[in-house]
Amino acid sequence: MKGVVFNVVEDVVEETLPGNSWDDAVEAAGVRGAYTSLGSYPDADLVGIVGALSDSTGLPTDDVLRHAGRHGFAHLAGRHPELLEGISDLSSLLAQLDDVIHPEVLKLYPDAQTPRFRVERREDGTLVLTYESERGLCALAEGLVAGAADHFGVDARIEQPRCAHRGDDVCQIEVRTP
Numbered sequence: 001m002k003g004v005v006f007n008v009v010e011d012v013v014e015e016t017l018p019g020n021s022w023d024d025a026v027e028a029a030g031v032r033g034a035y036t037s038l039g040s041y042p043d044a045d046l047v048g049i050v051g052a053l054s055d056s057t058g059l060p061t062d063d064v065l066r067h068a069g070r071h072g073f074a075h076l077a078g079r080h081p082e083l084l085e086g087i088s089d090l091s092s093l094l095a096q097l098d099d100v101i102h103p104e105v106l107k108l109y110p111d112a113q114t115p116r117f118r119v120e121r122r123e124d125g126t127l128v129l130t131y132e133s134e135r136g137l138c139a140l141a142e143g144l145v146a147g148a149a150d151h152f153g154v155d156a157r158i159e160q161p162r163c164a165h166r167g168d169d170v171c172q173i174e175v176r177t178p
Contacts, residue, residue: 001043001135002112004079006035008072009046013053016071021056028052037079040111043135062139062165069143073151076144080108090152094127094145094175095119115141124176131171138163138171145173 013022026033029048035041050068054061077084083104087093093101094117102114115133122128129145131138142160149156157176162168 001041001046002037002109003035003039003041004037004076004109006041006046006049007037008075008079009049009068010035011075012068012071016067017053017057021053024056025049025052028055038109065137065139066143066146069140070146070150071143073144073147077151088152090149090154090156090175090177091121091127093148093152094129097129117141127175129173129175131173136164136171138165138173141171142173145175149175149177 010022013025023033026049029045029052031045031048032041035045050061050064053059053064057064059067083101084093087096087100097117097119102116105112105114113134115131115135115137117132118130120128120130129141131141133141138160142158146156146158149158154177159174159176160171161174162170162172164171
């Protein structure tokens with residue numbers, strides 16, 4: 001996993017949790033903790049850190065990931081505003097994840113393994129994102145979608161009615177906007 005993901009999670013933890021929560025989680029997870037944005041690190045490091053944060057906060061790991069994603073979107077957008085150039089709304093962003101955003105991410109981080117999203121729009125306007133990744137970080141993706149909605153000032157209702165972690169064949173994130 002690219003170090004930028006660790007950096008964003010660290011920023012969120014330091015911004016929203018008390019004291020030395022990040023350092024304590026790194027220590028509890030037994031990982032190195034020195035992550036550079038361009039480096040690549042074992043997925044297990046993030047899993048361990050999130051698990052330690054879950055233990056220390058009492059929140060389920062999926063809630064920790066959603067929190068990191070929601071608050072982390074602003075940090076990602078701040079680090080790489082060029083990724084959002086020409087995108088003026090949430091629907092456009094979500095529709096362009098695999099065709100525009102992820103190819104641009106790969107220009108910045110050529111060895112990144114980005115998730116894949118199939119996006120469909122239902123007749124009622126609901127966007128359905130089918131998440132595909134070996135990492136299984138659909139809760140983080142759900143949080144990033146919520147953070148993107150915040151970024152664009154959209155009051156979106158975001159749900160994940162299907163999830164591989166609950167035994168479904170795929171993970172799907174539904175986004176409803178007024």
